[in-house]
Amino acid sequence: MRAVARRGLEAGGCRVVGEAATADEAVALVVEHRPNVALLDIHMPGNGIRAADDISRSVPTTAIVMLTQSREDDDLFDSLRAGAVGYLLKDAPPQSLADTLRGVLAGEAAMPSALVTRILDEFRGPARRRFGRGSPAAAKLSTREWEVMDLLRQGNSTDDVAGRLFLSPTTVRVHVSSVLRKLAVRDRASAFRLLEE
Incomplete structure (x- = not known):
């Protein structure tokens, strides 16, 4: 999955400064490189939501986007509470990833519309x-x-x-x-x- 994401990002003109297999490695890479965006898997070894929380506290200038198969409300809301500004499903086309992350940096929401509805429903x-x-x-x-x-x-x-x-x-x-x-x-x-x- 990391290779697919990397190819999609690089094909879209993004520069990938590192890849991590675990939550701890991801946090260390973000602290070292301070990228514009950190793309995390919720279920990566060590827990991607914990990594998001650590990154949002250590490097608040890095935008965190979760890339996951999970459509569970708990994962969605826990990710947002941990500091994620986007929540993308793995079935999204890899070629759209670069544009989506550019949108995040421009202040746009990165989330399928069905999940946005869940957030609105929870809020209301x-x-x-x-x-x-x-x-x-x-x-x-x-x-x-x-x-x-x-x-x-x-x-x-x-x-x-x-x-x-x-x-x-x-x-x-x-x-x-x-x-x-x-x-x-x-x-x-x-x-x-x-x-x-």
Whole structure:
């Protein structure tokens, strides 16, 4: 993966000043070379999120961008809290990497739009989304439960919701069960009625 990323960056006119196999090596290279951007893998040996935190404290002028396969909310939010200014998925075309990193240096967000939506949803909280904004039922749901129920209410199937939120269908059903329990109702239709009040 490092070789693919390097080829994409160099083909796009970027100069790569170092490569690291572990989090500790990455931090040491950034401290030594002070590059404009550090591209880190979340699951690199030693933990890429820890490396991001160390780099953001040691060399705050280096922009940190995570390159990962993970679409998990925890990884996304932990990366941002550690100081990352971008979060890219490994399935992005390598030839676009150089332009994306130039955009980061120009102050642009480097993140797929589906993940930006998750950040906005987390920031707004469940009571500000598309069901009844002030309903007591809304306040009982987590962000992810709210997303699942809203997509189901729009007519999406369990499999559709799973695909859109990068979850398994089983996880979607677990969220629905949790909502029904929290709202003390027996079925989705009853839950939708409460949430629309």
